[in-house]
Amino acid sequence: MTQPDLRITIGGLVFKNPVLTASGTFGYGEEFAPYVNLHHLGGVVVKGISLAPRRGNPPPRIVETTGGMLNAIGLENVGLERFIAEKMPYLRGIGARIIVNILGDSLEDYQALGQRLSEVEGISALEVNISCPNVKKGGVAFGTDPAMAEAITRAVCAHSALPVIVKLSPNVTDIAQIARAVEAGGAQAVSLINTLLGMAIDVKSRRPRLANIVGGLSGPAIKPIALRMVWQVAQAVNIPVIGIGGITTTEDALEFLLAGATAIEVGTANFVNPRASQEIAEGLARYLTDNKLSGISEVIGKLILP
Amino acid sequence: MNQYEEQAEIVRQNQLAPEVFRLTLKAPEIASSARPGQFVMVRTTPGYDPLLRRPLSIHQTIGNEQLQLLYKVVGKGTQILSALAPGQKLNLIGPLGHGFDLAGKQAICLVGGGMGIAPLYFLAKEILRTTSPPKCIVLLGARTAAELGPLPRDFMDIGVTETHLATDDGSLGHHGFVAELLQQRLDPIQRWTVCTCGPQPMMKAVVGQCRKQGWECQVSLETMMACGISACLGCAIPRADLSGPYLHVCKDGPVFKAEEVAWP
Numbered sequence: 001m002t003q004p005d006l007r008i009t010i011g012g013l014v015f016k017n018p019v020l021t022a023s024g025t026f027g028y029g030e031e032f033a034p035y036v037n038l039h040h041l042g043g044v045v046v047k048g049i050s051l052a053p054r055r056g057n058p059p060p061r062i063v064e065t066t067g068g069m070l071n072a073i074g075l076e077n078v079g080l081e082r083f084i085a086e087k088m089p090y091l092r093g094i095g096a097r098i099i100v101n102i103l104g105d106s107l108e109d110y111q112a113l114g115q116r117l118s119e120v121e122g123i124s125a126l127e128v129n130i131s132c133p134n135v136k137k138g139g140v141a142f143g144t145d146p147a148m149a150e151a152i153t154r155a156v157c158a159h160s161a162l163p164v165i166v167k168l169s170p171n172v173t174d175i176a177q178i179a180r181a182v183e184a185g186g187a188q189a190v191s192l193i194n195t196l197l198g199m200a201i202d203v204k205s206r207r208p209r210l211a212n213i214v215g216g217l218s219g220p221a222i223k224p225i226a227l228r229m230v231w232q233v234a235q236a237v238n239i240p241v242i243g244i245g246g247i248t249t250t251e252d253a254l255e256f257l258l259a260g261a262t263a264i265e266v267g268t269a270n271f272v273n274p275r276a277s278q279e280i281a282e283g284l285a286r287y288l289t290d291n292k293l294s295g296i297s298e299v300i301g302k303l304i305l306p
Numbered sequence: 307m308n309q310y311e312e313q314a315e316i317v318r319q320n321q322l323a324p325e326v327f328r329l330t331l332k333a334p335e336i337a338s339s340a341r342p343g344q345f346v347m348v349r350t351t352p353g354y355d356p357l358l359r360r361p362l363s364i365h366q367t368i369g370n371e372q373l374q375l376l377y378k379v380v381g382k383g384t385q386i387l388s389a390l391a392p393g394q395k396l397n398l399i400g401p402l403g404h405g406f407d408l409a410g411k412q413a414i415c416l417v418g419g420g421m422g423i424a425p426l427y428f429l430a431k432e433i434l435r436t437t438s439p440p441k442c443i444v445l446l447g448a449r450t451a452a453e454l455g456p457l458p459r460d461f462m463d464i465g466v467t468e469t470h471l472a473t474d475d476g477s478l479g480h481h482g483f484v485a486e487l488l489q490q491r492l493d494p495i496q497r498w499t500v501c502t503c504g505p506q507p508m509m510k511a512v513v514g515q516c517r518k519q520g521w522e523c524q525v526s527l528e529t530m531m532a533c534g535i536s537a538c539l540g541c542a543i544p545r546a547d548l549s550g551p552y553l554h555v556c557k558d559g560p561v562f563k564a565e566e567v568a569w570p
Binding site: 024025026027031032034035047053055056058059060061062063064066067068069071073076219220248268270271272273274275 | 308309310311349354355356357358359399529530531532533535536537538539540541542543544550551552
């Protein structure tokens with residue numbers, strides 16, 4: 001029997017399957033090597049990188065909620081040059097596409113990141129974080145304003161030879177409007193959703209459970225919201241949509257694909273089941289075989305409406 | 307990296323005190339490579355509530371195949387654990403983090419408070435096995451005698467010759483804090499290495515004593531943690547000088563030199 005065809009194309013790049021790992025939940029790949037055959041994945045989106053190293057927020061940084069978790073890591077990362085020197089050599093050998101998530105405080109930061117990473121061998125694409133809710137300056141303004149989102153996208157595209165994926169914030173009134181703006185700015189794809197802004201309070205101490213007071217909600221609890229947004233955005237733009245948000249099982253992934261996502265990213269599930277991404281990739285292949293479908297294209301966007 | 311995901315089979319579940327349990331699991335890959343002070347991430351349910359794994363330090367390994375976890379029921383996750391019966395399976399990843407450093411240590415004192423006693427038992431066994439002649443004093447503290455349960459006896463049974471106890475209510479041993487026993491029981495002339503695990507205020511008191519005496523001190527820390535494998539970066543703690551990058555308990559610890567970390 002022939003193997004089902006799981007290949008998808010984003011920004012002119014062919015991915016062996018539609019399963020990627022979400023930024024900030026998969027380290028720099030190596031952390032998961034004891035558990036996952038990394039070459040079985042479509043791609044790895046690495047922890048968000050800024051020009052200079054970032055210390056991140058003070059602890060406590062995470063709290064568990066019903067079916068989810070809040071985080072306020074604060075974009076802690078090793079910085080651009082250490083990432084290139086220390087993390088890329090390993091990543092080049094894993095046999096999956098490498099997507100580098102980038103974040104900055106200014107238009108110039110994004111331009112510089114895009115430019116420098118274009119010179120680095122082994123990187124397939126950039127995912128531009130304009131949506132992380134945790135850092136007071138930066139992220140929020142770019143991701144919630146269509147004109148700023150478009151400007152950042154345009155700046156990265158102009159300075160980088162790599163395909164640009166823009167990661168969208170759900171903390172907006174109309175996510176489809178932002179998606180159209182970044183499409184106009186030249187994005188080759190959008191990924192969504194980033195975390196939803198949330199909060200938790202310890203009633204004994206009457207204090208917020210996160211030092212940052214608020215944080216980003218992720219995990220199975222956010223899946224219906226993410227799915228709805230992916231469905232809306234898929235109809236609003238003509239570029240591929242990458243679905244993210246609470247994807248934990250093969251069935252979750254299929255829902256996003258049916259809603260119009262070309263690929264998906266597995267996030268918080270990696271913490272719960274470090275093998276989740278690989279199991280979902282295997283599960284998709286099984287689904288195609290069981291349903292006698294020749295390729296994943298027979299699933300993508302094939303939602304049947306009432 | 308010797309880390310494994312294992313579907314461990316429950317061999318025994320013993321209740322030691324009203325809310326304290328000792329779980330024996332068959333997990334050969336983890337058991338055969340674990341070092342004292344390392345931990346495992348336990349998935350308490352195959353479902354998603356509670357969502358995250360729970361970090362638990364390894365209480366001891368038995369032979370090359372089994373390991374034990376000592377835990378207190380404090381919430382939903384540990385409640386589920388306490389209901390597990392022999393033959394059932396529990397998904398673990400581990401062994402994780404860095405353990406205690408015994409290299410070249412002559413006189414070692416272990417100071418455990420409450421569930422912090424868990425990793426010290428594994429450590430005591432290792433000290434007795436590897437140092438000769440072993441010089442190991444164990445100081446154990448808990449709120450009540452009932453909470454200590456059989457633990458003091460366990461240390462004596464493996465050959466620890468000197469074990470001193472403290473309880474908050476005075477129901478067993480010294481009526482007061484276990485940290486106070488350091489002063490009472492350790493010969494200040496010796497160059498002690500103190501290894502401690504327990505509630506933060508207790509460890510802070512132990513660290514203070516060690517600093518005063520010029521003794522080396524290793525601390526095993528606990529924080530909220532989502533992944534245990536250095537991906538989530540949720541387990542950040544400040545360095546002693548409060549500057550520079552944060553340390554991460556899962557990867558840089560859970561055992562630290564006391565002087566590496568801040569004691570607010």
